[in-house]
Amino acid sequence: QKEVEQNSGPLSVPEGAIASLNCTYSDRVSQSFFWYRQYSGKSPELIMSIYSNGDKEDGRFTAQLNKASQYVSLLIRDSQPSDSATYLCAVRPSNYQLIWGAGTKLIIKP
Amino acid sequence: GAGVSQSPSNKVTEKGKDVELRCDPISGHTALYWYRQSLGQGLEFLIYFQGNSAPDKSGLPSDRFSAERTGGSVSTLTIQRTQQEDSAVYLCASSLEKNGYTFGSGTRLTVV
Numbered sequence: 001q002k003e004v005e006q007n008s009g010p011l012s013v014p015e016g017a018i019a020s021l022n023c024t025y026s027d028r029v030s031q032s033f034f035w036y037r038q039y040s041g042k043s044p045e046l047i048m049s050i051y052s053n054g055d056k057e058d059g060r061f062t063a064q065l066n067k068a069s070q071y072v073s074l075l076i077r078d079s080q081p082s083d084s085a086t087y088l089c090a091v092r093p094s095n096y097q098l099i100w101g102a103g104t105k106l107i108i109k110p
Numbered sequence: 111g112a113g114v115s116q117s118p119s120n121k122v123t124e125k126g127k128d129v130e131l132r133c134d135p136i137s138g139h140t141a142l143y144w145y146r147q148s149l150g151q152g153l154e155f156l157i158y159f160q161g162n163s164a165p166d167k168s169g170l171p172s173d174r175f176s177a178e179r180t181g182g183s184v185s186t187l188t189i190q191r192t193q194q195e196d197s198a199v200y201l202c203a204s205s206l207e208k209n210g211y212t213f214g215s216g217t218r219l220t221v222v
Contacts, residue, residue: 034210043213102152
């Protein structure tokens, strides 16, 4: 059974600090990794994708992938109250379907 | 279109009635997915269409649920004899091969 695990939270972070969200996955042949943000009452929105080991930066967001340890993380620098949302980790094994984590609820405290 | 379009955005139906939910994916996206999300819960996979291949129906919760995709584009999810436990947000997403998914805004279904 392919699995993606996330801490459900809530993760509470002070405004301006770095928020660190983690995700582990079970299928070693996974090839693509995605982070989605879902605001309450809204649909998930793709914010980061990463395909190779290392870091990928986009503005205040950095995705980190370590295939040997089977984890992927998302760092949010200079956290803002507008970053408060649920963050979903998704992993694609060999076929087209994504395997989803249950999400981590992030709360940024002003 | 520019994004994934779902209709209706809200649907209230009486228990036992049939409902149809529509999804219009991004033009050219070969893959289309239906998910269900209950309040405060994660994404529940329902069905997946990829090109002309047979759909993956492994997530459909009962035989009251069915879906079709016509002409490799628009998809309709049908729920027959709706039950209160069917109340949820139904999300459609599309993707191009190995890219991430783009979600529509969802249909909120309430069965009374």
